[in-house]
Amino acid sequence: MERKAFLKTLGAGAAFALTFSCLHGCSDKGGGEEPLVPEIPEGGFIIDLNATTSANLQNNGGFIFVKSKSTFTQNDVIVVRNLEGNLVAASKYCSHEGNPNVEFLSEDGGIYRCDVHGSRFSQDGTPLNSITTNPLKIYNTELLADNKLRIFE
Numbered sequence: 099m100e101r102k103a104f105l106k107t108l109g110a111g112a113a114f115a116l117t118f119s120c121l122h123g124c125s126d127k128g129g130g131e132e133p134l135v136p137e138i139p140e141g142g143f144i145i146d147l148n149a150t151t152s153a154n155l156q157n158n159g160g161f162i163f164v165k166s167k168s169t170f171t172q173n174d175v176i177v178v179r180n181l182e183g184n185l186v187a188a189s190k191y192c193s194h195e196g197n198p199n200v201e202f203l204s205e206d207g208g209i210y211r212c213d214v215h216g217s218r219f220s221q222d223g224t225p226l227n228s229i230t231t232n233p234l235k236i237y238n239t240e241l242l243a244d245n246k247l248r249i250f251e
């Protein structure tokens with residue numbers, strides 16, 4: 099059956115629903131392409147956990163956004179105190195279509211989520227739904243003296 103004839107049998111409402119849902123969620127970037135990843139400086143970068151800008155990291159489940167390079171205009175890394183109290187970090191740029199909308203949710207043991215199309219990722223970056231097969235970029239963290247945190251590859 100021709101596509102046009104097929105859509106006619108579904109009716110206008112169903113055709114619109116099929117078309118509209120793909121405008122917002124369908125993409126060929128679900129796999130095979132390299133995910134967008136912030137390039138952080140070699141050796142990483144350091145944030146001050148005593149700074150007022152780090153206050154959200156005092157509580158489990160809290161997170162902040164930071165710039166990996168001072169020359170960037172936009173924050174590109176999310177730093178999280180997960181539900182176990184560990185400090186972890188990931189790209190703020192979603193591995194689906196690269197939107198800077200990754201956040202941390204205190205559900206299912208703590209996950210990353212992008213609200214643009216609904217991608218969800220485990221804390222090791224593994225995709226948790228079918229929006230994308232690209233893993234979210236995860237960074238290493240190291241607690242240093244004087245309550246500083248190093249974030250590195």
Ligand code: FES
Nearest residue numbers: 192194195212215
């Ligand atoms: S850009 Fe599509 S889910 Fe994040």
